[in-house]
Amino acid sequence: MKIAVTNLKGGVGKTTIAINLAVTLTQRGKSVCIIDTDKNQNSAVEWSMCRGEDRxxxxxxxxxxxxIKVKTLNDLEKKFDVLILDGTPQISELASRTIVVSDVILIPISASLFDFRAFEKFLTLLEETDKNRIALGLDGVKSYIVLNKINERANISNEIIRGLEKYDIPILNTKLGNRTAYAETALDGIGVTEGKDKKASDEFNNLVTEIEQILF
Ligand SMILES: Nc1ncnc2c1ncn2[C@@H]1O[C@H](COP(=O)(O)OP(=O)(O)OP(=O)(O)O)[C@@H](O)[C@H]1O
Ligand SMILES: [Mg+2]
Known part of the structure; x- marks a missing residue:
């Protein structure tokens, strides 16, 4: 199973979700690796360098x-249950390659107007890339929106969510709150489900349960 966390917008939580998904699936007994496609920042690589050997x-x-091509990833898939691709902002060539090789894409979006506008551009890329997949004999990619950094009480969050609901891409039920635990755990090379913040840990476990129910 190849899951990409991607969006052309920077700072939406791609790496945060990729590393936490890897941690939580590993805790649940899956063998998982992360593929960091972001050569400029290498954030997932840096995260792993902070990870203690006891983990x-x-x-x-x-x-x-x-x-980033089907054969390379299929070869790697023989060694792991799940490959998680951490996407890159801005470079559409990289994003479209990532979409072509993945079974599923998770699209993190936070409740900002800028993210919403960028999502509309991303949708155009997704439609074009699906044509490439179909030309290769693959189905269209399964995609899901993950709402990230959400403050349920803010009107803007609700307005953006209503706007997103107009598109065909399903929105996962579990929303991730805006919590310092995501940044703090990342600094320690761990995920929120390995950290002390129970709300963050519970919500991320819920997200992974929802993803598992859809995918496995
Ligand atoms: N749910 C959240 N609550 C609070 N902070 C968050 C949350 N998700 C991500 N962040 C923070 O937002 C910042 C950007 O997150 P992250 O690096 O995961 O985004 P990205 O999409 O990978 O960015 P880039 O496009 O630069 O690769 C980080 O400081 C991260 O700790
Ligand atoms: Mg990143």
Whole structure:
């Protein structure tokens, strides 16, 4: 199973969701690796370098753009249950390659007007990329929106959510709150389900349960 966390917008939580998904699935007994496609920042690689040796090992591979292809990933998939691709902001060539090679994409969006506008551009890329997949004999990619950094009490969050509901892409029920635990745990090379903030841990576990029910 190849799951990409992608969006052309920067700072929406791609890496945060990718590393936490890897941690939680590992805790649940899956063998998981992360593929860091972001050569400029290598955030997932850096996260893994902060990870203590006493923790479950999660391998993170940094990959060149021209290696993001079906064969390379299928070879890696023989060794792991789940490959999680951490996407790159802005570079549409990289994003479209990532979508072509993945079974599923998770699209993090936070409740900002800028994220909403960027999502409309991302949808255009997704439609074009699906044509490439179909040309390769693949089905269209399954995609889901993950609402991230959500403050339920803010009107803007609710307005953006209503706007997103007009598109065909399903929105996962579990919304991730705006919580310092995400940044703090990342600094320690862990995920929120390994940290002390119970609300963050519970919500992320809920998200992973929902993803597992859809995918496995
Ligand atoms: N749910 C959340 N609550 C609070 N902070 C969050 C949450 N999700 C992500 N963040 C913070 O937002 C910032 C951006 O997150 P992250 O690096 O995961 O985004 P990204 O989409 O990978 O960014 P880039 O496009 O630069 O790769 C980080 O400081 C991260 O700790
Ligand atoms: Mg990132």
């Amino acid at each position: 479950d090992t999660i391998q993170v591979f940094s990959i060149e753009t021209d290696q």
